[in-house]
Amino acid sequence: MSDFFTATVLFSTLAAGxxxxxxxxxxxxxxxxxxxxxxxxxxxxxxxxxxxFFAYWTALSTGSLWLAVLVGxxxxxxxxxxxxxxxxxxxxxxxxxxxxxxxxxxxxxxxMFQEKVGTPKFTSKLPSVDIPLLSDIPHVGVxxxxxxAMTYAAFVMVPLVMILLRRTTFGTNVRAAGENPxxxxxxxxxxxxxxxxxxxxxxTLAGVAGTALVLELGIFQPNLxxxxxxxxxALVYFGAWRAPGVMAGALLYGVVEATVITWKALGIIPRSxxxxxxxxxxxxxxxxxxxxxxxxxxxxxxxxxxSRH
Amino acid sequence: xxxxVSAAIPMLAALAAFACAAIVLVALGANPLEGFQxxxxxxxxxxxxxxxxxxxxxxxxxVGAGISISFRASVINIGGEGQIIxxxxxxxxxxxxxxxxxxxxxxxxxxxxxxxxxxxWGAVPGxxxxxxxxxxxxxxxxxxxxxxxxxxxxxxxxxxxPLEIERGTRIPQTERLSDNAALPTLISGTRFNLGVxxxxxxxxGAYIILxxxxxxFRLRAVGHSPDAARAAGIPVERSVVSALALSxxxxxxxxxxxxxGSEGQRMITDGSSAGFTGSAGFNGIVAALFGGLHPLWTIxxxxxxxxxxxxxNHLQRVLQVPAALAVSLNGIVVIFVVSSSKVRDRxxxxxxARREFDHPANESTSSPPAGExxxx
Numbered sequence: 001m002s003d004f005f006t007a008t009v010l011f012s013t014l015a016a017g018x019x020x021x022x023x024x025x026x027x028x029x030x031x032x033x034x035x036x037x038x039x040x041x042x043x044x045x046x047x048x049x050x051x052x053f054f055a056y057w058t059a060l061s062t063g064s065l066w067l068a069v070l071v072g073x074x075x076x077x078x079x080x081x082x083x084x085x086x087x088x089x090x091x092x093x094x095x096x097x098x099x100x101x102x103x104x105x106x107x108x109x110x111x112m113f114q115e116k117v118g119t120p121k122f123t124s125k126l127p128s129v130d131i132p133l134l135s136d137i138p139h140v141g142v143x144x145x146x147x148x149a150m151t152y153a154a155f156v157m158v159p160l161v162m163i164l165l166r167r168t169t170f171g172t173n174v175r176a177a178g179e180n181p182x183x184x185x186x187x188x189x190x191x192x193x194x195x196x197x198x199x200x201x202x203x204t205l206a207g208v209a210g211t212a213l214v215l216e217l218g219i220f221q222p223n224l225x226x227x228x229x230x231x232x233x234a235l236v237y238f239g240a241w242r243a244p245g246v247m248a249g250a251l252l253y254g255v256v257e258a259t260v261i262t263w264k265a266l267g268i269i270p271r272s273x274x275x276x277x278x279x280x281x282x283x284x285x286x287x288x289x290x291x292x293x294x295x296x297x298x299x300x301x302x303x304x305x306x307s308r309h
Numbered sequence: 310x311x312x313x314v315s316a317a318i319p320m321l322a323a324l325a326a327f328a329c330a331a332i333v334l335v336a337l338g339a340n341p342l343e344g345f346q347x348x349x350x351x352x353x354x355x356x357x358x359x360x361x362x363x364x365x366x367x368x369x370x371x372v373g374a375g376i377s378i379s380f381r382a383s384v385i386n387i388g389g390e391g392q393i394i395x396x397x398x399x400x401x402x403x404x405x406x407x408x409x410x411x412x413x414x415x416x417x418x419x420x421x422x423x424x425x426x427x428x429x430w431g432a433v434p435g436x437x438x439x440x441x442x443x444x445x446x447x448x449x450x451x452x453x454x455x456x457x458x459x460x461x462x463x464x465x466x467x468x469x470x471p472l473e474i475e476r477g478t479r480i481p482q483t484e485r486l487s488d489n490a491a492l493p494t495l496i497s498g499t500r501f502n503l504g505v506x507x508x509x510x511x512x513x514g515a516y517i518i519l520x521x522x523x524x525x526f527r528l529r530a531v532g533h534s535p536d537a538a539r540a541a542g543i544p545v546e547r548s549v550v551s552a553l554a555l556s557x558x559x560x561x562x563x564x565x566x567x568x569x570g571s572e573g574q575r576m577i578t579d580g581s582s583a584g585f586t587g588s589a590g591f592n593g594i595v596a597a598l599f600g601g602l603h604p605l606w607t608i609x610x611x612x613x614x615x616x617x618x619x620x621x622n623h624l625q626r627v628l629q630v631p632a633a634l635a636v637s638l639n640g641i642v643v644i645f646v647v648s649s650s651k652v653r654d655r656x657x658x659x660x661x662a663r664r665e666f667d668h669p670a671n672e673s674t675s676s677p678p679a680g681e682x683x684x685x
Contacts, residue, residue, distance in 0.1 A: 282452070
């Protein structure tokens with residue numbers, strides 16, 4: 001245990017935690033925007049998988065990471081349009097249609113991987129961008145200022161999403177659509193259009209999350225996300241529908257995951273118990289839900305389809 | 310006529326899904342007609358394949374019947390994967406502990422252990438929902454993740470085959486379990502085993518519980534309107550727990566049948582839940598939706614989806630199209646089924662009360678459910 005409490009190990013674990021929180025943060029913020037408008041998206045996991053595969057395939061075949069990021073993002077956007085059609089235009093039950101998207105993403109990314117790639121190959125990973133001067137600070141520099149552009153972008157998204165939801169007309173309309181769509185409608189806001197836009201934004205961010213995950217690892221495999229998309233949904237509850245809360249949750253998960261990895265490497269967690277320690281994120285989520293469920297209220301119209309009478 | 314239309318909708322959804330499949334097949338350079346023919350032959354071509362399809366359908370029937378129960382009580386159970394694993398683990402432990410019992414005792418016992426294991430794993434989110442207001446969609450998904458890791462731990466450490474340690478290969482699997490627990494083959498030369506009639510009987514049992522017992526009446530009353538049920542003196546909280554426990558126990562039974570109906574007669578993990586369950590916990594939801602959330606209709610529906618799996622496996626052998634096509638097709642079927650208006654209104658009506666449970670009338674601060682789709 002004493003091996004763990006050295007500055008080098010602690011800060012490098014923190015750095016890994018911040019890196020690992022990146023996909024959670026993108027996906028969690030995206031899910032939050034959708035839920036604020038009253039739409040639950042359980043398909044995040046599927047969208048992440050699809051974007052991850054197509055970003056990976058692009059990186060593999062063109063060698064261009066920027067093109068990979070673009071493709072991964074566009075796949076998310078496209079899935080946003082699909083999910084918008086399903087939930088806003090066809091008013092489908094949100095809990096179940098999300099599972100449909102999940103299954104489609106799980107199967108289709110697997111299918112395409114086997115068909116187009118077959119055996120896993122590494123691509124180049126996202127390079128780390130050292131912030132001048134700050135990255136040279138001992139320890140702190142490693143932890144905070146030597147990350148990939150995607151990681152910085154994820155944290156920049158936090159204030160951006162806050163401003164979007166709190167300080168813009170669009171954001172006010174999103175919140176109105178999620179809290180009281182009928183009033184919003186009576187004031188001339190198109191609930192359908194607002195929700196559709198919020199879903200597209202949310203799924204695009206889920207696509208970015210999948211892209212960030214695969215380009216951080218440099219390799220794809222079927223079911224790469226392994227439940228991360230579902231945890232991102234729980235993070236929205238965890239963060240009580242606030243961007244800083246989602247960020248805190250994402251960081252917690254990232255740091256817990258990194259700590260488990262470090263402890264395994266240092267032998268603090270015996271190999272036989274590594275599966276038990278892998279339960280940590282899910283168990284923490286359940287515990288957090290138990291504590292928070294009666295204290296924070298979801299948007300009042302969450303999961304309720306809206307149609308004008 | 311109305312019934313005819315309702316029955317036609319899932320068929321149209323299936324046709325639309327197959328149209329998508331045709332596009333995928335063309336994109337992958339395969340002839341779609343050849344592809345569909347290969348799938349049909351692979352699923353229903355001869356007695357052997359019909360039997361294999363029936364065996365594949367077993368977990369779908371059970372999970373689907375369980376899903377039907379929970380949905381009728383307005384509870385969404387997405388924890389089938391974890392409940393299958395929990396049932397499989399408890400039945401495996403039972404067979405390891407009492408290997409010497411005669412088959413007439415041991416087989417019912419391991420199946421019962423499956424019911425209990427899955428029931429416990431289902432009751433947990435039920436209790437969390439009823440007494441701590443935890444959203445069951447989230448808790449069941451999280452419990453899936455917990456169950457997989459627990460299975461991996463159990464099969465890598467306490468339950469691992471001693472031979473695997475001796476040889477140093479350390480494949481995470483149990484030893485070959487007692488032959489006295491093996492589900493007997495009913496049609497010799499095929500894989501058709503006792504699990505198939507057990508699953509059908511369980512689905513019929515689910516139907517009887519829902520529509521012919523006081524418990525089922527309470528579950529449906531809660532599903533219809535928790536407030537009205539509470540006013541009528543029905544214990545709403547306990548009913549929610551029962552719904553999830555019953556739903557989970559059927560999935561757990563599927564887990565036991567997966568272990569003792571398998572050729573390996575042992576539990577093995579590849580680290581993922583799909584590796585053991587074949588994603589039946591999710592695919593069972595598809596079968597249930599396709600069967601109109603009715604336990605009896607889930608039986609033929611599950612058989613069709615079982616055929617999709619065996620058909621896709623055959624497709625992979627014949628045309629080298631990855632069998633993962635089946636999983637993505639399942640997703641597309643779900644999307645089309647829930648998007649079609651008739652089904653949507655039906656599901657909307659069945660799940661209407663879920664919101665009422667989450668926002669009981671006496672605490673409700675928001676306006677009445679605005680813009681709810683009129684369920685007729």
